Amino acid sequence: MNRSLRPLVATTLIFLFAFLLAVLQHPAMMSTRVLGNFLTDNAFLGIAAVGMTFVILSGGIDLSVGAVIGFTTVLIAVLIMWLDLHPLLAFAIALGVAGSFGAVMGAAIHYLKVPSFIVTLAGMFLARGGASVLSSDSIGIQHEFYSTVSKSYILLPGGGRLTVIGIIMLVVFAGAILLAHRTRFGSNVYALGGSETSAALMGVPVARTTIMIYALSSALAGLAGVVFSLYTSAGYSLNALGVELDAIAAVVIGGTLLTGGYGFIAGTFIGVMLQGLVQTYIVFDGTLSSWWTKIVVGVLLFMFILLQRLVFRAGSRRT
Amino acid sequence: MTRPTVDLRPTTQPPRAPSRPITSLLVRPQVIALVAVLLVNWALFPGFFTITWQDGRLFGSLIDVLNRGAPVAILAIGMTAVIATKGVDLSVGAVMAISGAVAAVLVTSGVAAPVAVLVALGTGLLCGLWNGILVTVLDIQPIIATLVLMVAGRGLAQLVTEGYIVTFSDPLLIFIGTGSFLGLPMPVIIALVLMVAATLIVRRTALGLLIEAVGVNRSAARFAGLSANALLLIVYTFAGFCAAIAGLIVAGDIRGADANNAGLWLELDAILAVVIGGTSLMGGRFSIPMAVLGAMIIQAMNTGILISGFSPEFNLVVKSAVIIVILVLQSPLSARLLRRLPGTPK
C-alpha cells in the first residue's frame, strides 16, 4: 500500500503548498465564503471525476462523461419545460437513462472485447448527437423547485454557504470512498485493474463488474448533469464540453495510476480541489487569463504522470 | 549456410504472385462502404455526382467531400503510423489549434507568410517531438502521454492568440486553405501529395516493415537490433507535422485562428478514419491510403447528412453508429460467425 500512497501524499502536499502560496498573496482566499463557492463551482466536475476514478482504477477510460452531462441537462430541461414533469421525477428519469447508457457501453466493452476509449468515444458522439437531436438550442428552466434549491444552503461560520449541490458532491465522495475501499464491488474494481485474467480466475464476475463500473460512471455523470442543471438552470447540448479531460486530469493528479489498479477516491477530491484552486487563484489575481488554467492543469498532469512513472518503475524491480 | 540438409528446394515455398492484383484492392469493404455512402448521397441529392468547371477549378459535391475531408485525411496519415506502433496521438486537434495560432499571429505581426508557415510547421514538429519524447525517453503509455498536450495544447494556443480569434488576410495562408491547383482545391492537393509521399516513403524504404515490427512486439524489435525509439520519435513527430499542416488549412479556410475550436475533436475523427481503414488499434499492419479512404467515408457521411437537411449534430449520432458497426464487425464474436459461413476464405 505504501507505494500507491506516495502520489496521494505528493498531491496533498502540493495542494497545501499551493493553497498556502495563494493565501499569502490573497489573504481573502482563506475564508469559508471562498470555500463554499469552491465546492459549489466544482461540484459537477467532482461528481463526474468520482465515476472516472472507478473506471480508471479498473484499467479503462470513459470519454463520454462530458457528453453525458450535456445530454442530461438537455433531457432534464425537456422533461421539465416541455413535458411539465416535476424536477425530481425528471432527475430520476435522467439518472436511469444515463445509468443504462453506461451499462450498454460496459457491456460493449466486455462482450466485444474493444478498448474502452473507442466504445466511450462512440458513446460521446451518441450522447452529444442525441442531446442536439432533442434540442440544439439552450433551454432555460424556470421552476419553483430550482429557485428553492438554489436558495437553500447551510450557513458556515464566516459567512460561507454550503449549497445543496456542494453537499451532494461531498456525499458522493463519502459514499464512493466506502464503495471503493470497503465493499466487494470496490475490491473487484481494483482486481480488474490489476489483472483481468487473474480476477476472472479468482471469481470476480468480470462482465457484471465491467457493466456496473461504466453504469456507475455514466450515472454519476448524469448526477453531475443534474447538478449542472441546478447550477445553470438551463439545458444545452454543448454543456460541459471537455469535462472528461478535466475529470481524467483530476483523477491522475489525485494519484490514481492511469493504467489501473492503484489509487484512491480521496485523491480525486484533492485533484478536483487543486484544479479549482488554480481557477480561483486566476480569478483572484485578475491579471492572469483563463487559459492558464489549462496550461497549469496540463503541467500538473505531466508532473504526476512522471511521478507515477518513477514510483512504479522503481517499485516494480523486486530485489 | 551451405550445408546440404535438404537437397531439394523445399515444397514449402509455393510460387506466389509478386503483388496483389488490383481487383482484390477494389473489393475491400472500405471501398464498398465508400461507394455505398456516395450512392446514398446521390439518391438523396441527384446532382451529387455533378462536377462543373468554373473559374479554373472544379466544383461539385464530390469535390466538396474531398475538400472538407482533407484535414482529417491529413491527420489520419500521421495517425496511421502512430497507431501502427500500437500508440495513439490524442493531441493532434490541439496541435492544429497551436499551428494555426502561430501562423496567424506571425502574419498579423508582419512576419513574411512563408516564414510564418515554416514556423507553424516547425511548432507542429516540436509538439510531435514532445509526445515522442514522453513515449520513448520517459516510456509513458501513448494515450496518457499525448493526453498532456491534448489538455494543455488549447491553453497554449490561447496563450499565443491571447484569447482572441486572430483574423488575417494574408494571401498565402488563405491560398493554403481555399486556393486551387490543377483545378483541385489546395487541401485536396496537399492531402494527396502527403498521402503519396508518406506511402512511398514507408513502402519503398524499410520504414513500413520496421514500424509494423515495433507495433507487433516492441521488445522483440529491440532484441532484433531495431532502434524502436528512433522510429517512435519519427512517427510522433510526423503526426505533429501532419497536424500542423491540417491546422494551417483550417486556419486558411476561415481566414483566422480560433484557438478554442480549430480542430476540436478531430483527433477522434482521425482515429476513427484509421480504424475504418483497417489498421488495428493493437498495432501492426497498417495502410495509409486506406486510412485516407476512411477519412473520405466519414466526410461523405457528413456531407450526406447536411444535404439531406438534418442538423449537423446528427453527424455525431451517425458516427457513433459507424463505430458500433465496426466494433461489432471486428469483434471475436462476429469473426467466429463469419468463419462458420460456407464459402468465405479463411
Add this chain to the structure above:
Amino acid sequence: MIETGQKPVLEARGIVKVFGQHRALDAVDFTALPGEVHALLGENGAGKSTLIKILTGAYQPDGGDLLLEGQPITLRDPLHGQTYGIGTVYQEVNLLPNRSVAENLFLGRQPTRFGLVKRREIEGQARALLARYGLDLDVRAELSEFSVAVQQIVAIARAVELSGKVLVLDEPTASLDRNEVERLFDVVRGLKAKGLAIIFITHFLDQVFALADRVTILRNGRKVATQPLSAVNTTDVVRMMLGKDLAFEHHPTSLSGGPQGAVRVEFKGLGRKGMTPFDLAVHEGEVVGVAGLLGSGRTEVARLMFGVDAAEGGTITVDGQPVTIRNPAQAVAAGFGFCPEDRKLDGIFGDLSVRENIIIALQAKLGWFKALNRDDQIELSGRYAEALDIRAADHDMPVKLLSGGNQQKVILARWLAIDPTFLILDEPTRGIDVGAHAEIVRTINRLREEGLALFVISSELDEVVAYSNRIVVMRDREMVAELHGDDIAPDVIVQSIAGTRAEVRP
C-alpha cells in the same frame, strides 16, 4: 503410500477432445488418488494442457466422463470446478499483484456486514491460514512486494482453501530457483499428507522423481502409461514420452582439444552493478556453454554482451578491433546475434510473416533506406528455412502459427541471415518439445563446425555437455569456474555449481 484399491478423488474416463480436424485427446483415462502427487508428462502437443483444462473445467470434453468421488460431474468453467473442490495454480502466478495478500486470499468470498467488508476479520484469517504454510508476513502488504515463491505459496493456499480436494499445479516451478523449489515441495508434501490429490505438471524430470508418487505419460493425445515412479527410471520415462530412445552423443572427444580458431570476440572486465566483472574470449568454431542456477547471473551476462543492459565498464573487441556496445542495435552492427530465453516476449513478431521474421534483423542492420525487396526476402527466407529445416506451410503465414521449435529456428535463421560472428543462445531448448531438442543441439554443433563462435546458456546439463568446448560455471552473479576436457560432464558441473569442487578460475 498408495494402497491399491483406494478410491480415486477425481477420475477421467475415455476423455476425447477434438479441435477442428485434430484429435487433441483420444480416449484418455486419468485418476487422481487422495494423498498422492500424480505427475503428468508429455511433449508439447501431447495433450497434457488440454487434459488439465478439461479436469479444471476450462474446456468441456467432446466425449468421456469426469467423476468426482464416483459421481459424474460437468464443469462449466474453472470457477465451477473450484466449487467441486478442484483448484489450480498456474505457472505465472494468477493473483493480483496490486492488492494485499489478505485480499488475494479472500477475493470473491469476503465476509461482509451491511455490504461492507470485514477487513480485520479477513486479515486475521489470512494470517492464521498462511501460518499453516510456514509463512509469517504482513498480510496487508501488496502481493507484488514478495518473491515469486511466496506468491506461489499464497496461490496454493488460496486454491486449497477454496477447493480442498484436488490441487492442480501447472508448471509452478518454472521461474523458481532451487531453494524456492524445495520450499514449494515441502508445502506440497504437507498437503499430500493431509490427503489432497495433487496433479503436478512440469518440464523437469528430476522434480518428478523428487516429488511424485505416480506418473501418467501422454503422447499424441493418447495415454501411454500410468506407473508408480518406484517402478520406472528416467530413461523409461523419456522413452515413453518420445516413443524412441533419445540419446545425445556423449561429449565428443573432438571438442576436448580446446579452442579451434582465432579469438573472435573478447570481453574484458565487462560488468554492471550487482555483477562481478568478467573476462571471456570466444574463439572461431567454439561453443562456450554456460551452466548455473536461475538467478546465478547467466542471463545477465548475455544481456550485457548484447547491450540489452548497458555495461558500466569493460571493453569488447571483435576480431581484435574494439567495439562499443551500449544497445542491441550496436551489438547487431558488430555481428552479434541473440536468441533470448523468452521467445514469445522478446523473440518473435507473432503477427508478422515467417519471411519477415527471418529478414528483420538484417533489415534493421541495413537501415531504413536500404530495403530488401520481395525477391531478396523470399530468397533469404527460403535459404535459411531450408538450412534449418523450418517447417512452415507458407512463408507468408504469421509466425505465431508455427510450433515452438520452428519459431526458435526462425529466430536462429534471423541471426544467421546477418552472417554473424558471434551468437548468443539463452535456453535455446526451453519450451520446445523434447524431440526438437535433439534437433537444436545438432544445429548448434553444425554451426560450430562451420566456424561460428557461440555462447550458449542452458539449464539442461546433458545438452550443454553435448555441444560445449568449454563450460563457464556461474554462481552469485559471478563466473566462478571454467571446465575443460574431461571435466565437461554433468556430475562435475553440478559439483562446480554447488561449490563442492576445487575451483579453477578462468
